[in-house]
Amino acid sequence: MKPHTVSVLVENRAGVLSRVAGMFSRRGFNIESLAVGPCEEPNMSRITIVVNGDDGVIEQVMKQTNKLIDVIKVSDLTERESVERELALIKVAAETGPSRAEILQIADIFRAQVVDVGSKTLVLQVTGDTEKIDALEKLLRQYGIKELVRTGKIALLRGAKTVKSSK
Amino acid sequence: MKTGAKTLIEALQREGVDTIFGYPGGVVLPIYDELYDSSIRHILVRHEQAAAHAADGYARASGRVGVCLATSGPGACNLVTGIATAYMDSIPVVALTGQVPTGLLGNDAFQESDITGITMPVTKHNYLVKDAADLDRVVQEAFYIARTGRPGPVLIDLPKDVSTGQVLEGTPVPGTVSLRGYQPTYQGHVRQIDKALDLIAGAERPLVYAGGGVVLSEASAELLEFVETAAVPVTTTLMGLGAVPGDHPLNLGMLGMHGTQSANYAVTECDLLIAVGVRFDDRVTGKIETFAPNAAVIHIDIDPAEIGKNKKVDVPIVGDVKAVLQALLRRMQKRGDTANWVARTGAWKAQYPLRYRDDDRLRPQYVVEQLSDLLKGEGIVVSEVGQNQMWTALYYCFRKPRTWITSGGLGTMGYGFPAAIGAHYARPDMPVVDVAGDGSFQMNIQELGTVAQYQIPVKVVILNNMYLGMVRQWQELFYDRRYSYTELPPVDFVKIANAYRIEGITVEEKAGVREALETALATDGPFVLDFRVEREENVFPMVPAGAAINEMIGVRQP
Ligand SMILES: Cc1ncc(C[n+]2csc(CCOP(=O)(O)OP(=O)(O)O)c2C)c(N)n1
Numbered sequence A: 001m002k003p004h005t006v007s008v009l010v011e012n013r014a015g016v017l018s019r020v021a022g023m024f025s026r027r028g029f030n031i032e033s034l035a036v037g038p039c040e041e042p043n044m045s046r047i048t049i050v051v052n053g054d055d056g057v058i059e060q061v062m063k064q065t066n067k068l069i070d071v072i073k074v075s076d077l078t079e080r081e082s083v084e085r086e087l088a089l090i091k092v093a094a095e096t097g098p099s100r101a102e103i104l105q106i107a108d109i110f111r112a113q114v115v116d117v118g119s120k121t122l123v124l125q126v127t128g129d130t131e132k133i134d135a136l137e138k139l140l141r142q143y144g145i146k147e148l149v150r151t152g153k154i155a156l157l158r159g160a161k162t163v164k165s166s167k
Numbered sequence B: 001m002k003t004g005a006k007t008l009i010e011a012l013q014r015e016g017v018d019t020i021f022g023y024p025g026g027v028v029l030p031i032y033d034e035l036y037d038s039s040i041r042h043i044l045v046r047h048e049q050a051a052a053h054a055a056d057g058y059a060r061a062s063g064r065v066g067v068c069l070a071t072s073g074p075g076a077c078n079l080v081t082g083i084a085t086a087y088m089d090s091i092p093v094v095a096l097t098g099q100v101p102t103g104l105l106g107n108d109a110f111q112e113s114d115i116t117g118i119t120m121p122v123t124k125h126n127y128l129v130k131d132a133a134d135l136d137r138v139v140q141e142a143f144y145i146a147r148t149g150r151p152g153p154v155l156i157d158l159p160k161d162v163s164t165g166q167v168l169e170g171t172p173v174p175g176t177v178s179l180r181g182y183q184p185t186y187q188g189h190v191r192q193i194d195k196a197l198d199l200i201a202g203a204e205r206p207l208v209y210a211g212g213g214v215v216l217s218e219a220s221a222e223l224l225e226f227v228e229t230a231a232v233p234v235t236t237t238l239m240g241l242g243a244v245p246g247d248h249p250l251n252l253g254m255l256g257m258h259g260t261q262s263a264n265y266a267v268t269e270c271d272l273l274i275a276v277g278v279r280f281d282d283r284v285t286g287k288i289e290t291f292a293p294n295a296a297v298i299h300i301d302i303d304p305a306e307i308g309k310n311k312k313v314d315v316p317i318v319g320d321v322k323a324v325l326q327a328l329l330r331r332m333q334k335r336g337d338t339a340n341w342v343a344r345t346g347a348w349k350a351q352y353p354l355r356y357r358d359d360d361r362l363r364p365q366y367v368v369e370q371l372s373d374l375l376k377g378e379g380i381v382v383s384e385v386g387q388n389q390m391w392t393a394l395y396y397c398f399r400k401p402r403t404w405i406t407s408g409g410l411g412t413m414g415y416g417f418p419a420a421i422g423a424h425y426a427r428p429d430m431p432v433v434d435v436a437g438d439g440s441f442q443m444n445i446q447e448l449g450t451v452a453q454y455q456i457p458v459k460v461v462i463l464n465n466m467y468l469g470m471v472r473q474w475q476e477l478f479y480d481r482r483y484s485y486t487e488l489p490p491v492d493f494v495k496i497a498n499a500y501r502i503e504g505i506t507v508e509e510k511a512g513v514r515e516a517l518e519t520a521l522a523t524d525g526p527f528v529l530d531f532r533v534e535r536e537e538n539v540f541p542m543v544p545a546g547a548a549i550n551e552m553i554g555v556r557q558p
Helices: A016-026 A055-067 A098-109 A130-141 B004-014 B026-036 B048-062 B074-088 B115-122 B132-147 B160-164 B190-202 B212-216 B220-230 B261-269 B321-331 B339-351 B364-375 B387-395 B416-426 B445-453 B469-478 B493-499 B510-522
Strands: A002-011 A030-038 A044-053 A071-076 A082-093 A113-117 A121-128 A145-150 A154-157 B019-022 B041-044 B066-070 B093-099 B125-128 B153-159 B206-210 B234-236 B251-254 B272-276 B296-301 B315-318 B380-383 B432-437 B458-464 B503-507 B527-532
Touching: A002 A016, A002 A055, A002 A154, A016 A030, A016 A044, A016 A055, A016 B115, A044 A055, A044 A154, A055 A071, A082 A130, A098 A113, A098 A121, A098 A130, A121 A130, A130 A145, B004 B026, B004 B132, B004 B160, B019 B048, B019 B416, B026 B066, B026 B093, B026 B153, B026 B160, B041 B416, B041 B445, B048 B066, B048 B074, B048 B093, B048 B416, B048 B445, B066 B074, B074 B093, B074 B115, B074 B153, B093 B115, B093 B132, B093 B160, B115 B125, B115 B153, B125 B132, B132 B153, B132 B160, B153 B160, B190 B272, B190 B296, B190 B315, B190 B321, B206 B220, B206 B261, B212 B220, B212 B321, B220 B321, B234 B261, B251 B261, B251 B339, B251 B387, B261 B339, B296 B321, B364 B387, B364 B432, B364 B458, B364 B510, B380 B387, B380 B416, B387 B432, B387 B458, B387 B469, B416 B432, B416 B445, B416 B458, B445 B493, B458 B510, B493 B503, B493 B527, B503 B510, B510 B527
Parallel strands: B019 B041, B019 B066, B066 B093, B093 B153, B125 B153, B206 B234, B206 B272, B234 B251, B272 B296, B296 B315, B380 B432, B432 B458, B458 B527, B503 B527
Antiparallel strands: A002 A044, A002 A071, A030 A044, A082 A121, A082 A145, A082 A154, A113 A121
């Protein structure tokens, strides 16, 4: 059982996301995160899904996803060289004084950006892999996280290789 | 300019549709108005569920795409059980549903239901058409998707303003369908085929396990040739009955929960299992760990997702069963030495025939045997679900594909009678018999109205035990005979038939069986036979849930 990052190229049509997500829930596949948006081709979208399961489950995930008519291509990026990123916005309690300075220092180390400054809060924006964002979140928890939102993982193969159509 | 409804009918005609099973309503009136003077025959059923089952029965009997039509909301929802039934058995059906006008979509308008959302899990694909100009393409794609690859139902939802919308006359119809996300594999991989042939050449105890995929791919002749050339015994699933002649010496009959002893023993002892167009359903395998425990497995299927889903496979071959069997036959140079094994499985067959108490009581198995004897494989037999289904599967000798029509995957009570109606329109040259339980028949009994109206010559053979028999059997065996809500009061089915102006006979004695069946088959129109059979008869052999398939009850032990 380990998380796999699966990249799914789909027709950009109404209802496609619900077809894919519905199939996952119906078959009991365990979605950890899901991110979707337009891609390089005008009529296609790319869905990145992080899904948990043993080899047998992942094989079924790939095959059942591929079976959907609107799915053009499915690839498991897990065993391949890929760049993976998530983005998080974190609103953290930051009264003026020493804690605010500490938070700014931590943000600096994590290369997080301050995107909003309030009298009692800061909003940090951070990108990176899941572990990095988890680590930042853990560190900030002691100051009080008011609100947090993460995008879910997106991923691309490294180098010239691509996840293109023609399945 | 022409209307969307006219465009739709023309598109259906291009697909060769001759019959539609349906039920009207407000938003499909433009379509019904077009049907009024079209060459397409429309059969008015009494419940939309029956329209879906009839389209499915038409598809199973003919190998062509069946078509049903319903109005929006309740009409569309009533199709769902039928669509799910077709989906589970991979049957090509196109379901057309009316929808509220596009401007009202999502507003909870009168008789609106999100039928594409509702049917997403039970269709191969579905469409909500928003522009009449898309109709030609969508209909063409829907039929293509329904009948190619692993077949299945496709739904097209048609808002009223799309049916009344205007399409430019003479708009060119797209020539061929091209869907970049849908490219089924038909030819098996040569390397895998050679690997399979190596295993076949080396096997001492090979067994073919054949299913509905053989029927769907019209591969019966190839399968028979393969079985005979390689000298391999064969067992079929419920869905595969008729794919190999029931009386062929190498045929061990059906396997699984109600399989024959010879088939289930053969699976347990084989050293090579050649799975053809099957999906290792749990009603077949019993406890999966002990299914074919000593065998290497070759799995041939057009749907890659079926391979390795339930059982680990040594040689996967993705492709159309017919094409793969042809390739296997073409390349086969050597077969295994199977003489001992063929003799052994043959001996099981002789030693453990199906049996029931053949005394002077009226027993359901006897009724099915007599029907088999009379039709001699030259008819289409449809079943309902329950004991009636299993007795028909076991005691009727199916000799040809597409002569056995049953709801295998979903196990839908009420399926048989409307499916028999569909089968008649697919094969008007063949007698069609629905073997029913009294419970199942009452689930779509209103279709007596349909068979009466069109004088559809379907014969209904009710094995009337005044119980939900199969459930009662489980209660008898596993719940200490506590018959909780499975008893049905007596019903005079002949009187009901008569009320619809349909003839019928009630039979209470064994002596009357043959004559009653002959009378029904000799009658031109529909006919209802109510056989009052032994009430607590059971279906044996039986593998209790969770057991290995060689652990059968109700049999002589080896
Ligand atoms: C629609 C539906 N509801 C419930 C069941 C569960 N079920 C399976 S067999 C059976 C009893 C069938 O009784 P009957 O039609 O009288 O046939 P018999 O077993 O007596 O031959 C039931 C209730 C089902 N298969 N389908």
